[in-house]
Amino acid sequence: MGNELFAGIDIGGTSVKLAFITNEGDLLKKWEIPTDTTNNGMNIVNDISETVKANLEVHQTLMGAGVGAPGFIEMETGFIYHAVNIGWRDYPLKDELEKALGVVVRVDNDANLAALGEKWQGAGDGANEQLFVTLGTGVGGGIITRGQILHGVGGMGGEIGHITSVKEGGSLCNCGKTGCLETVSSATGMVRLAKEKLEAGRASTLSQSDSLILTTKEIFEAAKAGDLVAAEVIMEAIDHLGYAIANLANTLNPAKIVIGGGVSKAGEDLLAPLRVVFDQYALPRVVxxxxxxxAHLGNDAGIYGAVWLAIQAVKANKK
Amino acid sequence: MGNELFAGIDIGGTSVKLAFITNEGDLLKKWEIPTDTTNNGMNIVNDISETVKANLEVHQTLMGAGVGAPGFIEMETGFIYHAVNIGWRDYPLKDELEKALGVVVRVDNDANLAALGEKWQGAGDGANEQLFVTLGTGVGGGIITRGQILHGVGGMGGEIGHITSVKEGGSLCNCGKTGCLETVSSATGMVRLAKEKLEAGRASTLSQSDSLILTTKEIFEAAKAGDLVAAEVIMEAIDHLGYAIANLANTLNPAKIVIGGGVSKAGEDLLAPLRVVFDQYALPRVVxxxxxxxAHLGNDAGIYGAVWLAIQAVKANKK
Structure with missing residues (x-):
């Protein structure tokens, strides 16, 4: 049934990304619309519904939709408690979208959907036991056990960015705790570590860069060119990340550990030292x-994961 | 059908514990037989089968059996790769027991079964998201997500005793790594910490005890009576345990964290400080x-968990 397709939808604070994907994982079309945050986001569902319908060709049938949404979500009901960027508060996103689109809808958060996307069509190779880590502005995670996302009792499952990595004297995190993994191994964390070293008067080629726009790309490049401060920042970030992942792996025993997000563009410069740290702290059988x-899918991972969720929902309804 | 019952079987190095339990969780009978480790353990299945059949009353029907076994187990097939204490090597325990008993058999390891037992009939109150920790000679664990044991890809799931707690300069663990949680928060680990402090010349009432048989009970009692060294040992063990559990909880978001094993007999003297450490390192929503x-069931937890697994297997077969 090549004419049956699913919508993958990723709702962000400035734009909504959309795609049509078949149940074999072929991406047929991808586009975006601006996110209308006026009126507490009450126009968004209608905007999505209209653009989805307008983009369907005559011979195509929409079978279901998966949605990545920000904020605190109750996964089973697709209810959004609060999404600051959008304006939603106690908003039944899943129900509203199902009404508007007339098909089954599933909702989850970005990192969980990216984990599912990589499992289905990306680096995860379909393995049922996976740990997905995204290193960007923050550190996010999605854990897959027995082929499904581990949500925990209240949807906080996989929040690995808030593992406490620096037990004493760590930096303040957005979550209110100190020393979270996110404060040392995210892009923001690495830039902060570099700035601290520069402010302490350490000599580094990084000080020639405008420190306001210092990036992890510059840090990796400086380290490659022999800059000691940059190399230290990278080792510090990777030591904390490898330690956290190893301890999780000792507990979760995953087949795949997939690393995505902006920082992962460093490629083997990130993975090679990460594997060394991981091997040191994880059990030999776990290693x-x-x-x-x-990760393989970049920013599209979440859209693939959303569609995978929708496909499972349609299958379950047919039983 | 009050006459239908399940066998819960816990195979240890010196004895096999057995129980008959109904599918409502009523324990009807409990007994044990010695473990015959001669002939590489090849008589054990026959011994179990005979004692189970001999103990069934005329009006009772055996519906299934669950077994806790030592060693490396392939959970799906109930195949034992190697159980040093027993002598088994590449032994199809599940298949052999099914043949001997004529009913469905399920096999898992002790800590996982204890987790399931506590969930079903103990402290876990049936919650589908749980972390079970057992503090004894070692530190064991069992993780329940979506109501089932998290095994991981190779059955190593829940091996929380080998989370690295002391990053640098930790003691050697049986697993070959250093600084594992087990080296500081097990009974053995706490006694080792106490002995180190005594050997360093610290004054303590514990030095009056025969240090060869020093127990965690004595350490908790000494701390209560004001002994500083004993108090330090307990705080060190609990700090590492609380930190590890908090970081796991940040990832697993459990509804219940159940603490069992010999050390847990300290009760609130253990839990009260553990909660303080946990609250410090876990996300507020996770807390x-x-x-x-x-834990409520003590040494019987595994037998209850084994029966629960067998009940699920019988239900699944009926579908």
């Missing part, structure tokens, strides 16, 4: 069974 | 949603 890989 | 409790 043997876990493959550490770069 | 709110997680209840830390003592």
């Amino acid at each position: 043997e069974q876990a493959e550490i890989k770069l | 709110e949603q997680a209840e830390i409790k003592l």
